[in-house]
Amino acid sequence: xxxxxxxxxxxxxxxxxxxxxxxxxxxxxxxxxxxxxxxxxxxxxxxxxxxxxxxxxxxxxxxxxxxxxxxxxxxxxxxxxxxxxxxxxxxxxxxxxxxxxxxxxxxxxxxxxxxxxxxxxxxxxxxxxxxxxxxxxxxxxxxxxxxxxxxxxxxxxxxxxxxxxxxxxxxxxxxxxxxxxxxxxxxxxxxxxxxxxxxxxxxxxxxxxxxxxxxxxxxxxxxxxxxxxxxxxxxxxxxxxxxxxxxxxxxxxxxxxxxxxxxxxxxxxxxxxxxxxxxxx
Amino acid sequence: xxxxxxxxxxxxxxxxxxxxxxxxxxxxxxxxxxxxxxxxxxxxxxxxxxxxxxxxxxxxxxxxxxxxxxxxxxxxxxxxxxxxxxxxxxxxxxxxxxxxxxxxxxxxxxxxxxxxxxxxxxxxxxxxxxxxxxxxxxxxxxxxxxxxxxxxxxxxxxxxxxxxxxxxxxxxxxxxxxxxxxxxxxxxxxxxxxxxxxxxxxxxxxxxxxxxxxxxxxxxxxxxxxxxxxxxxxxxxxxxxxxxxxxxxxxxxxxxxxxxxxxxxxxxxxxxxxxx
Numbered sequence: 001x002x003x004x005x006x007x008x009x010x011x012x013x014x015x016x017x018x019x020x021x022x023x024x025x026x027x028x029x030x031x032x033x034x035x036x037x038x039x040x041x042x043x044x045x046x047x048x049x050x051x052x053x054x055x056x057x058x059x060x061x062x063x064x065x066x067x068x069x070x071x072x073x074x075x076x077x078x079x080x081x082x083x084x085x086x087x088x089x090x091x092x093x094x095x096x097x098x099x100x101x102x103x104x105x106x107x108x109x110x111x112x113x114x115x116x117x118x119x120x121x122x123x124x125x126x127x128x129x130x131x132x133x134x135x136x137x138x139x140x141x142x143x144x145x146x147x148x149x150x151x152x153x154x155x156x157x158x159x160x161x162x163x164x165x166x167x168x169x170x171x172x173x174x175x176x177x178x179x180x181x182x183x184x185x186x187x188x189x190x191x192x193x194x195x196x197x198x199x200x201x202x203x204x205x206x207x208x209x210x211x212x213x214x215x216x217x218x219x220x221x222x223x224x225x226x227x228x229x230x231x232x233x234x235x236x237x238x239x240x241x242x243x244x245x246x247x248x249x250x251x252x253x254x255x256x257x258x259x260x261x262x263x264x265x266x267x268x269x270x271x272x273x274x275x276x277x278x279x280x281x
Numbered sequence: 282x283x284x285x286x287x288x289x290x291x292x293x294x295x296x297x298x299x300x301x302x303x304x305x306x307x308x309x310x311x312x313x314x315x316x317x318x319x320x321x322x323x324x325x326x327x328x329x330x331x332x333x334x335x336x337x338x339x340x341x342x343x344x345x346x347x348x349x350x351x352x353x354x355x356x357x358x359x360x361x362x363x364x365x366x367x368x369x370x371x372x373x374x375x376x377x378x379x380x381x382x383x384x385x386x387x388x389x390x391x392x393x394x395x396x397x398x399x400x401x402x403x404x405x406x407x408x409x410x411x412x413x414x415x416x417x418x419x420x421x422x423x424x425x426x427x428x429x430x431x432x433x434x435x436x437x438x439x440x441x442x443x444x445x446x447x448x449x450x451x452x453x454x455x456x457x458x459x460x461x462x463x464x465x466x467x468x469x470x471x472x473x474x475x476x477x478x479x480x481x482x483x484x485x486x487x488x489x490x491x492x493x494x495x496x497x498x499x500x501x502x503x504x505x506x507x508x509x510x511x512x513x514x515x516x517x518x519x520x521x522x523x524x525x526x527x528x529x530x531x532x533x534x535x536x537x538x539x540x541x542x543x544x545x546x547x548x549x550x551x552x553x554x555x556x557x
Contacts, residue, residue, distance in 0.1 A: 084297040087290035099294075101538055106301050109530045110487045112504050113523040116511045117304040120311060127307050160301065210389075218391020220490055225511060235393045235490075242397065242494075255397050259390075 050253050059254060062232040063261065069233065070217035073155040077163040077212045078205065080156070085167035100168070107161045115225050118157055122150060146228040154222035162211035170204030234258055305527060312520035329521035336518065339506055346486050346503035349417065353424035354481035358474055360425065361432025369440045387427040396494035399423045403495060415497025423495045424488060428481035435480070439473035472544050479537060
């Protein structure tokens with residue numbers, strides 16, 4: 001009885017979720033939506049949507065562009081986030097708690113509003129330009145808003161906490177005596193970092209990168225608010241196809257290809273990664 | 282681990298934290314700006330806050346968002362806890378793999394994909410059963426789906442630390458299984474339930490993409506209204522609104538953090554006492 005109740009309810013619910021995710025992969029679903037009763041036409045039309053994706057370079061380009069943007073944004077997050085996490089890990093326990101709270105706090109405020117707040121800084125007459133002008137570093141305000149740079153800044157700003165937290169979690173557990181041992185054996189601090197700290201913190205690096213990369217690649221809000229009109233992030237293309245052109249079958253096809261090409265491999269990788277970790281433990 | 286870290290690291294940390302906070306501070310500053318033009322300081326004023334109170338559209342959207350958040354977070358905590366119990370307590374069962382995958386799926390799925398697939402599901406359900414119509418209910422359903430994933434993971438890790446023998450002892454003393462669970466395990470996982478409820482509530486309040494897909498006419502949540510305003514450029518009353526939200530969230534997180542630390546300390550103390 002116990003088992004049945006605590007097992008069937010969540011399971012039934014999970015089934016509903018899986019249904020939601022496979023719904024677009026099953027042809028009848030999208031087809032029932034798109035062209036109602038003529039059942040025999042459906043499969044043909046379905047393939048047409050995918051062929052359309054290949055013929056129109058916009059889609060291929062936007063997949064590649066999203067991939068590139070998410071990759072470099074993740075890399076920059078890593079470069080900024082690693083020293084931050086390392087610094088936090090090396091402070092005392094009390095300070096750690098306070099610093100972590102400071103890092104997490106922006107995450108609890110609205111994501112949308114944070115992106116909007118960023119606009120106030122990088123706008124043509126925003127704080128950044130005014131500061132640079134005042135310092136005499138530039139003569140004319142930089143145009144950052146509505147460029148791809150703005151999208152990068154937006155992603156890094158929004159997802160930096162996601163990078164810092166897992167990095168901190170692994171760096172904090174790191175056994176300091178290993179570092180001392182390598183110093184005793186004559187390693188310079190920098191060398192010891194490369195040989196000991198970096199390899200041991202790889203799980204954190206991977207976890208943090210995943211947490212940044214995955215939402216970044218499908219990002220819609222940041223390219224829409226901060227990017228230019230020609231920005232091709234896949235999330236935005238999908239949204240426009242769906243709400244703008246009202247072309248649901250094509251939008252679904254974009255989503256399916258996106259899922260298979262980008263998310264699928266990541267999910268599989270993560271699955272094997274966790275299996276491997278379990279094997280070690 | 283407590284010697285002073287090198288100056289360079291602390292500098293990077295300082296810059297990073299500054300990066301996170303400067304935009305928010307700028308926005309808070311502008312919310313008190315009398316001039317509607319950004320970049321021009323027109324003196325201190327609370328004009329935009331008064332304007333905010335008169336904006337019926339924003340107020341009703343906020344009320345809708347709060348209701349959705351409350352219902353979705355509560356339902357997600359219930360379902361997520363059940364899923365976590367299934368995953369922790371019953372090591373082997375049919376569909377364990379599937380359940381794990383389903384729990385993790387919303388976490389690795391970009392929001393936009395979750396949104397589009399859920400809409401297609403809801404529409405085909407409407408097509409087949411004539412239910413549910415898009416609006417409050419569909420948004421709640423969608424939010425429950427992704428919040429449940431977060432709840433399950435949070436509760437799962439806490440439940441892993443709970444001592445099963447306490448529950449067994451209670452059953453030996455004559456409690457039924459449900460009663461034993463409520464008396465022994467529930468108090469232990471209560472902090473996790475509270476924090477995952479808060480997390481779900483904020484996630485639900487903040488969600489734009491998924492809500493936009495599954496909502497129907499007349500059901501605009503707060504982020505949807507904000508988004509449509511912000512898309513057109515900067516509006517000072519949104520600055521004021523954002524400042525209010527940041528203030529509320531800031532205080533809330535601080536209070537919750539302090540309370541949770543206290544509860545955690547007590548828990549640790551109990552464990553120590555029990556060990557003696």
